[in-house]
Amino acid sequence: MQITHIDAIPFLLPLRRVARFASGARERADHVLVRVHTDEGLVGQAEAQPRPYTYGETQASIVAAIREHLSAAVTGLDPLATERIDERIGALVGNTVARGAVDLAVWDLVGKLLDRPCRELLGGYAPDVAAAHMISHGDPAAMAAEAVEYAERWGISTFKVKVGRELAVDIAATTAIREALPDAELYVDANRGWDEDGARRAVQALLPLGIRSIEEPVPVDDRDARRRLAALWPVPLVGDESCTSLASTARELDAGAVGTVSVKVARTGFTDSRRILGLCLGRGIPVTVGSQYEGAIGAITTASFAPAFAATAGRAAEVMNYTDLADDLLAVPPDVRGGRIVPPSGPGLGIEIDEDKLDHYRLDS
Numbered sequence: 001m002q003i004t005h006i007d008a009i010p011f012l013l014p015l016r017r018v019a020r021f022a023s024g025a026r027e028r029a030d031h032v033l034v035r036v037h038t039d040e041g042l043v044g045q046a047e048a049q050p051r052p053y054t055y056g057e058t059q060a061s062i063v064a065a066i067r068e069h070l071s072a073a074v075t076g077l078d079p080l081a082t083e084r085i086d087e088r089i090g091a092l093v094g095n096t097v098a099r100g101a102v103d104l105a106v107w108d109l110v111g112k113l114l115d116r117p118c119r120e121l122l123g124g125y126a127p128d129v130a131a132a133h134m135i136s137h138g139d140p141a142a143m144a145a146e147a148v149e150y151a152e153r154w155g156i157s158t159f160k161v162k163v164g165r166e167l168a169v170d171i172a173a174t175t176a177i178r179e180a181l182p183d184a185e186l187y188v189d190a191n192r193g194w195d196e197d198g199a200r201r202a203v204q205a206l207l208p209l210g211i212r213s214i215e216e217p218v219p220v221d222d223r224d225a226r227r228r229l230a231a232l233w234p235v236p237l238v239g240d241e242s243c244t245s246l247a248s249t250a251r252e253l254d255a256g257a258v259g260t261v262s263v264k265v266a267r268t269g270f271t272d273s274r275r276i277l278g279l280c281l282g283r284g285i286p287v288t289v290g291s292q293y294e295g296a297i298g299a300i301t302t303a304s305f306a307p308a309f310a311a312t313a314g315r316a317a318e319v320m321n322y323t324d325l326a327d328d329l330l331a332v333p334p335d336v337r338g339g340r341i342v343p344p345s346g347p348g349l350g351i352e353i354d355e356d357k358l359d360h361y362r363l364d365s
């Protein structure tokens with residue numbers, strides 16, 4: 001079997017709410033459906049989410065990277081040769097999310113070809129994983145109400161609270177959520193919104209609220225500040241935007257700048273994500289399987305990776321923000337029960353696109 005070409009289909013989904021955070025806002029769910037085609041009619045699929053404030057990519061740049069570079073780079077290759085495919089797509093610098101989505105779609109294809117779910121092919125450690133929800137910026141009372149809604153409706157007990165605003169607002173929001181859910185596991189993500197001094201003051205005030213970790217407090221370039229803060233704080237500093245590749249993660253770990261790493265399959269695919277996981281395992285560094293506000297396809301993709309490994313199956317994965325969308329492309333939505341997400345049992349990612357919805361939401365026809 002050979003790959004013949006890759007389609008990149010831009011689409012736009014309606015939102016239930018805009019997600020705001022210190023580095024920007026997800027105001028449009030303008031994602032890209034990636035389809036890897038083969039000469040035997042089998043097709044692998046995945047979703048790419050443009051995040052210009054993190055990687056510089058846009059919906060148009062992702063479509064162009066796939067149509068103009070990545071499709072030709074993998075044409076003629078055997079879908080099972082994931083290392084060779086990774087080498088070819090790795091020749092395109094930048095374009096992290098475009099490359100990640102191609103890798104994920106190839107893995108979907110591999111699963112279909114072997115008739116096994118990706119979760120099993122990656123490691124098959126557990127059948128499901130606990131689900132975490134990210135609470136984006138808003139009025140503190142509304143943020144607490146959202147956390148309670150997710151606890152009651154979905155059984156969620158782990159929340160990532162977006163901070164990185166004015167100190168008083170960060171404290172008010174985190175306090176409101178803690179008071180509403182005294183037993184919840186809380187961690188905060190500043191998305192580079194503080195400077196070093198602001199981070200010190202904020203975290204001093206947030207620690208008594210029982211936060212588990214602090215994600216990306218200061219600008220990515222300020223590794224020295226991260227190193228000092230990581231040494232100061234009694235809970236881990238989480239690398240997210242500073243750890244977007246295998247090499248950048250290695251540099252952060254070498255510098256002692258992060259104590260936990262957020263691995264996101266949407267940017268490093270399954271292939272590089274499991275390399276990053278191995279790197280962290282070797283250094284005794286815990287990993288959180290993170291989110292970049294994926295849709296339902298992305299949530300299922302993350303839910304196929306997190307339970308596959310012993311090192312990630314025991315920690316809640318960030319999968320719930322597909323519920324920020326008012327509609328999606330899937331015929332069957334993600335299966336979330338009792339605070340856990342259960343990946344589909346079908347081959348590959350086990351997703352089925354509702355073609356009528358795709359026709360409705362696609363932007364290229």
Ligand code: MUC
Nearest residue numbers: 021051054240291292293
């Ligand atoms: C996160 O963990 O930072 C914020 C922007 C984005 O793309 O994803 C997030 C979540």
Ligand code: MG
Nearest residue numbers: 189215216240
């Ligand atoms: Mg983050």
